[in-house]
Amino acid sequence: xxxxxxxFGSTYTKVALANLDPPGLIGTAQAPTTTSTxxxxxxxxxxxxxxxxxxxxxxxxxxxSSAAGGLRIVAIGLVPVLTAKxxxxxxxxxxxxxxxxxAHTLTHQELAEIEDLQPDLLLLAGGTDGGEQRTVLxxxxxxxxxxxxxxxxxxxxxxxxxxxEQLLRGRVPRVIVAGNVMPEVNVLQxxxxxxxxxxxxxxxxxxxxxxxxxxxxxxxxxxxPLAVLRGGELLQRTRQQDLVxxxxxxxxxxxxxxxxxxxxxxxxxxxxxxxxxxxxxxxxDLGMRLSAPALLYSVGxxxxxxxxxxxxxxxxxxxxxxxxSQAKDALPGSDRESQIERALAIxxxxxxxxxxAGRLEEAxxxxxxxxxxQGKDLTGAGLLVGIGGALVHxxxxxxILQEALAAxxxxxxxxxxxxxxxxxxxxxxxxGLLADHQPQAAEALLRETLAPIGRCxx
Amino acid sequence: xxxxxxxxxxxxxxxxxxxxKILELTFNDAGFKVVNLGVMVSQxxxxxxxxxxxxxxxxxxxxxxxxxxxxxxxxxxxxxxxxGEILLYxxxxxxxxxxxxxxxxQLFRELGFDRVYPPGVMPEVAINDLxxxxxx
Numbered sequence: 019x020x021x022x023x024x025x026f027g028s029t030y031t032k033v034a035l036a037n038l039d040p041p042g043l044i045g046t047a048q049a050p051t052t053t054s055t056x057x058x059x060x061x062x063x064x065x066x067x068x069x070x071x072x073x074x075x076x077x078x079x080x081x082x083s084s085a086a087g088g089l090r091i092v093a094i095g096l097v098p099v100l101t102a103k104x105x106x107x108x109x110x111x112x113x114x115x116x117x118x119x120x121a122h123t124l125t126h127q128e129l130a131e132i133e134d135l136q137p138d139l140l141l142l143a144g145g146t147d148g149g150e151q152r153t154v155l156x157x158x159x160x161x162x163x164x165x166x167x168x169x170x171x172x173x174x175x176x177x178x179x180x181x182x183e184q185l186l187r188g189r190v191p192r193v194i195v196a197g198n199v200m201p202e203v204n205v206l207q208x209x210x211x212x213x214x215x216x217x218x219x220x221x222x223x224x225x226x227x228x229x230x231x232x233x234x235x236x237x238x239x240x241x242x243p244l245a246v247l248r249g250g251e252l253l254q255r256t257r258q259q260d261l262v263x264x265x266x267x268x269x270x271x272x273x274x275x276x277x278x279x280x281x282x283x284x285x286x287x288x289x290x291x292x293x294x295x296x297x298x299x300x301x302x303d304l305g306m307r308l309s310a311p312a313l314l315y316s317v318g319x320x321x322x323x324x325x326x327x328x329x330x331x332x333x334x335x336x337x338x339x340x341x342x343s344q345a346k347d348a349l350p351g352s353d354r355e356s357q358i359e360r361a362l363a364i365x366x367x368x369x370x371x372x373x374x375a376g377r378l379e380e381a382x383x384x385x386x387x388x389x390x391x392q393g394k395d396l397t398g399a400g401l402l403v404g405i406g407g408a409l410v411h412x413x414x415x416x417x418i419l420q421e422a423l424a425a426x427x428x429x430x431x432x433x434x435x436x437x438x439x440x441x442x443x444x445x446x447x448x449x450g451l452l453a454d455h456q457p458q459a460a461e462a463l464l465r466e467t468l469a470p471i472g473r474c475x476x
Numbered sequence: 477x478x479x480x481x482x483x484x485x486x487x488x489x490x491x492x493x494x495x496x497k498i499l500e501l502t503f504n505d506a507g508f509k510v511v512n513l514g515v516m517v518s519q520x521x522x523x524x525x526x527x528x529x530x531x532x533x534x535x536x537x538x539x540x541x542x543x544x545x546x547x548x549x550x551x552x553x554x555x556x557x558x559x560g561e562i563l564l565y566x567x568x569x570x571x572x573x574x575x576x577x578x579x580x581x582q583l584f585r586e587l588g589f590d591r592v593y594p595p596g597v598m599p600e601v602a603i604n605d606l607x608x609x610x611x612x
Contacts, residue, residue: 097524148479148509149529203483203511203525287491287516381516383489384540390516 113244145175248450259400279394551588
């Protein structure tokens with residue numbers, strides 16, 4: 019009995035073939051993703067690398083996709099740092115790309131923006147249960163009148179749910195009512211919304227995007243980031259250690275943390291909306307190819323220079339960055355360029371981790387100095403897994419991760435001494451696809467792919 | 477008394493926590509839905525919580541003597557945030573130095589608070605006032 023696991027990536031279609039009994043990896047393959055013709059063409063090309071006999075006995079087929087822009091969501095809430103943020107967290111946790119987040123009552127300008135963005139679905143939230151309803155009702159009415167033909171997941175004040183549904187029924191293709199993303203002030207509950215988004219994805223969005231054949235033929239189950247999240251969840255559960263995954267790509271860098279992130283010492287007060295146990299962030303300006311110019315801009319040439327073992331010439335970094343941003347498969351052509359590539363990877367990882375992790379702020383009180391924490395304290399995370407070509411093809415991925423974690427920002431609550439691993443066969447998503455129904459096979463894939471690459475020094 | 481929500485918190489850089497807990501318990505027992513933001517609460521936090529929960533009142537505690545500074549501008553922020561008419565109560569050790577309570581009360585009334593309480597007032601007094609002010 020075998021499982022065929024497919025990841026329709028934006029650039030490559032990756033395939034993993036696994037034995038279910040006994041659980042283990044048979045092999046992997048990849049081919050360029052063929053979005054312009056038929057996704058199945060790319061899949062067939064990847065499968066062609068297996069011998070015919072190897073493909074016998076496949077009982078499980080499951081796929082994830084981030085092709086053609088992935089699952090695209092617009093989140094709408096009431097107060098920016100409360101329900102709008104909660105809705106955004108729920109959407110990210112569902113493996114989506116959050117195109118925009120809006121707060122308060124939508125303006126006509128914002129409705130026009132939403133129309134231009136053409137999201138796959140709208141996540142509408144606002145008000146605690148039993149709290150504010152005016153805004154959420156106004157927004158539902160505005161959406162109903164707008165002529166936008168986009169399905170809606172409603173995850174706001176439960177008291178307004180029935181009326182919201184009535185307002186939207188018949189005016190938008192589908193309305194699903196889910197539990198409130200923030201049922202009480204400062205209580206985050208993203209799970210019901212995540213599930214509703216998943217349901218809508220499988221029932222409506224795949225068909226609307228022409229992916230229903232993929233769904234039927236190869237079991238398209240979820241967006242790729244959700245598969246990665248599932249893989250991470252399994253790893254955290256298996257190892258019983260707080261975990262951070264960092265996936266450094268050409269266009270974005272994703273960070274996923276699995277940890278309650280509560281303050282680890284006395285004298286620290288947690289403020290703001292608590293962040294979810296499973297938190298995902300996507301940095302659209304941090305990447306190694308398409309986003310390399312944005313990375314250079316965000317991090318700054320000075321900080322990159324500090325990571326190089328030589329003094330770069332004027333514009334040397336800039337020209338390398340411009341060159342590699344034009345071609346997904348660009349490679350360093352000299353030792354110097356390899357060093358610049360390495361510096362870019364370190365800067366990218368460091369910045370993404372700092373942005374994802376929580377932060378400390380000093381507060382001076384008559385009782386002495388206290389600390390205020392916003393976000394998650396990840397300093398105690400036991401495991402850090404690096405994912406992505408920049409690490410897999412580097413000569414020293416462990417050193418890159420260590421440098422990214424070291425000497426950062428002492429107020430940023432990034433992991434301090436995790437064990438470091440590399441997803442050397444790109445199997446995180448494949449493991450995630452198997453995690454629910456074939457957890458032992460999923461665990462076998464994780465064991466197979468996770469190469470230990472050191473530990474951060476104390 | 478269905479769903480009358482109040483926001484509780486200790487404002488500013490103040491970490492006195494025990495009285496705040498007592499207030500939470502007594503107001504809860506009195507039938508209010510209590511959103512307790514705890515200690516070191518900023519004006520912004522009070523208001524965000526009040527907006528999302530459609531609260532009827534914000535009850536600000538201040539015990540370390542710097543309440544005037546922390547409370548200044550709260551009523552205006554409420555107005556800016558669309559909850560300009562919300563009931564604002566304040567209580568505790570509101571000022572440092574010697575001033576009569578009637579001076580303190582006048583000061584805080586001018587800042588936009590509907591009721592001002594000196595130290596040593598039992599929670600039940602505020603509960604009764606709140607019920608009266610809300611017509612409950």
